[in-house]
Amino acid sequence: MRIHFGLAIAVLTFAGAGPALAQANCDAPIPPAAPDGKTATQAQITAAVTDAKNFIAQSDVYQQCLLDYVRTQKEQAATDKKPFDSYIETTIQKQVDSNQAAKVRTGAEINAAVNDYKMAHPK
Numbered sequence: 049m050r051i052h053f054g055l056a057i058a059v060l061t062f063a064g065a066g067p068a069l070a071q072a073n074c075d076a077p078i079p080p081a082a083p084d085g086k087t088a089t090q091a092q093i094t095a096a097v098t099d100a101k102n103f104i105a106q107s108d109v110y111q112q113c114l115l116d117y118v119r120t121q122k123e124q125a126a127t128d129k130k131p132f133d134s135y136i137e138t139t140i141q142k143q144v145d146s147n148q149a150a151k152v153r154t155g156a157e158i159n160a161a162v163n164d165y166k167m168a169h170p171k
Contacts, residue, residue, distance in 0.1 A: 072117035072140060077106035079150045082157035085164025093165045100158040107151045114140045 080099035083092045118140050125132040 072114050072143075074110055074113035074117065076110055076143070076147060077103050079103055079154045082154070082161040085161035085166075086168045088161065088165055090165070090169075093162060096158055096161060100154050103154055104151050107147050111144050111147055114144050 080096065080103055082100070083096050085093065088096070118137050121136050122132050
């Protein structure tokens with residue numbers, strides 16, 4: 049009885065790992081938080097702009113990694129003479145779209161913080 053239970057757990061663990069093993073090995077960057085431009089210091093705004101630019105650059109690398117994964121999977125399917133699973137491309141495209149939305153949101157938030165800073169600190 050105990051052996052069967054252990055075997056069942058091992059089979060379920062391995063079967064559940066299949067989809068995870070088929071995922072791209074790309075690390076999504078974490079979007080930075082924009083400071084409150086009305087109360088932030090110039091150094092905080094400058095650091096936030098740098099963080100936003102770094103996030104956007106890392107996002108470009110991340111998105112390319114995802115797209116390269118899809119290309120590689122399509123090439124492998126063709127080499128193996130098997131149909132390409134379109135679910136892979138759909139899933140990856142959702143990740144790209146989500147990251148792109150985060151890039152746009154990060155840019156808008158940092159621009160708003162810079163504008164608020166300029167309004168709070170006129171020259």
